[in-house]
Amino acid sequence: MTAKTAADPGPESGFGSEPDQNLNDELLEILDEELELDEEGEVSDGSSAVTGPAGDPRTFELATLVFEIPRISGRQRVDAFLTTAVKYATRNRVQKAIAEGRVTVNGRKVKNSYGLLQGDRLEITILRPAPEAMQAEPMDLDIRFEDESLVVVNKPAGLAVHPTYRHWSGTLANGLLHHFRVQAGDMQAPFKPGLIHRLDKFTSGLIVVGKTDLAKKKLSRQFAERSTRKVYQALVWGVPKQPAGLLETNLGISRHSRMVMDVYPYQGKIGKEARTAWKTIECFEHFALLEVELFTGRTHQIRAHLRHLGHPILGDFIYGGVDGEGHQFEAKARCQSELLALIPRQALHAARLGFTHPLSRQWLEFEAPLPADIQAALAWLRQQSW
Known part of the structure; x- marks a missing residue:
């Protein structure tokens, strides 16, 4: 179930409280970084500085998240929806916000049991740390x-x-x-x-950054109009039966976890259209190196699509790439220990990026070789006799 957004509500939008401490810090960091901005909830411009929870020295602000409810199956309770839709929310925190009148539907306060309908405008006011001014930091950049x-x-x-x-x-x-x-x-x-x-x-690889307002505007338009070229390489579990293919589905936030994108019927009412082309570059006994080209740019698109294809990316702990979901063979345990020691992250690399220069209008295309960790994993696979 998705909702549109204009800005990121931030990872600590849990109604003024820190996320549960038993959650893995790295998992929180990944969740914070990866969900697409337009999948989370619009943030109003009326944020204001306030005092935070007792003992917390940071400056906090009030912000309102806005969700426009799409077509849903049945009338989902408003407290259940918000528990899933707001980062680090719990049912108790959501119900407390409802009791305090910080949740409205179509401008009216509601009870926990209110059943949401298509077209409802749901708003919740949260307490979050105020943004800090970005600091310049020296860094080795490639x-x-x-x-x-x-x-x-x-x-x-x-x-x-x-x-x-x-x-x-x-x-x-x-x-x-x-x-x-x-x-x-x-x-x-x-x-x-x-x-x-x-x-x-x-994910490693190429990214373009605008230095002027004009460049930002023109490059953003190219990405929005899908006139750029984005080609990745991914090391996956298993070998596809076909040497190449095109996967067309919708992608939307999972009903079961906000940090996972699920596949839905193509051009249906749930999620957004996603198109991914792939071809096999190199085959091994139980793995393959794929070239993947994106024709849309959805959150986790390659990762979700390759899992749907039955070939999760090696090391992708969200989409089945750590345990090799769906793949069983005698040397699997050895592969897991050896390969994940060489590349303890998803084996996905943005290898080529093409776009039209915003001023000269010349087509530019750049390549970045596979990083050392993926190269080391490939070298290990090439040495195996199985």
């Missing part, structure tokens, strides 16, 4: 191209693209801000890196 309009960077796995409410430093955007200020000779210059698209934190 820059593949740069001019006065844009920069193309080969992002390593493990580096988040931009700051979030939970992690305000150590991101690609922090490093780029430092890089641009050094170029300008002014370490206080009010420059904001123009992030046009994003890669998951643990």
Whole structure:
């Protein structure tokens, strides 16, 4: 069940409380980084600074999340919907917010048991940490191209693209801000890196960033109109029966977990259309290296589609790539221990990126070789006699 958004409500939108401490910190970080902005809930512009929970020195703000309810099966209770839709929410926190009058449907306060209908406008006011000013941080950047309009960077796995409410430093955007200020000779210059698209934190590869408002606008239009080229390489469990194929489905947030995208019928009423082409580059006994091209840019699109195809990406713990979901063979345990030691993240790399230069209108296409961890995994597979 999805809802549109204009901004990220942030990972600590749990009604003024920290997320449950028994949750794995890395899992929280990944969840924070990867869900697409337009899948979470619109945030109103009327945020205001307030005092946070007792003993918390941070500045907090009130913000209103807005959900427009799509077609749903039956009348889902409003407390059940919000428990699933808001990050780190619990049923108790949601019901407390309802009791305090911080939840409305179509402008009216409701009870926990209210059943949502298609077209309802659901609003909830939450308490969250106020955003901090982004800090410039020196960082070794693998820059593949740069001019006065844009920069193309080969992002390593493990580096988040931009700051979030939970992690305000150590991101690609922090490093780029430092890089641009050094170029300008002014370490206080009010420059904001123009992030046009994003890669998951643990996906490596190419990303383009605009340096001027005009470049940002024109590049953003190309991504929106799908006139760019995005080609990835992925090491997956199993060998596809066909050498190549095209997968067309809808993708939407899972009914069971907000951090997972599920496949729905193509051009149906649930989710958004997603088209992925793939072909096999190299085959092994129980694995394959695939080239994957995106024709849309949905959250977790490649990861969800390859799982749906029956070939989850090696190391992808969200989409079955750690235990090799659906694959059984005698040497499986050895493969898991050996390969996951070499590449302890999803084996997915943004290998090629093409777009039209926003000023010269020249078509540009860049390539980034597979990083060392995926190369090491491939080398190990090539040595096996099984």
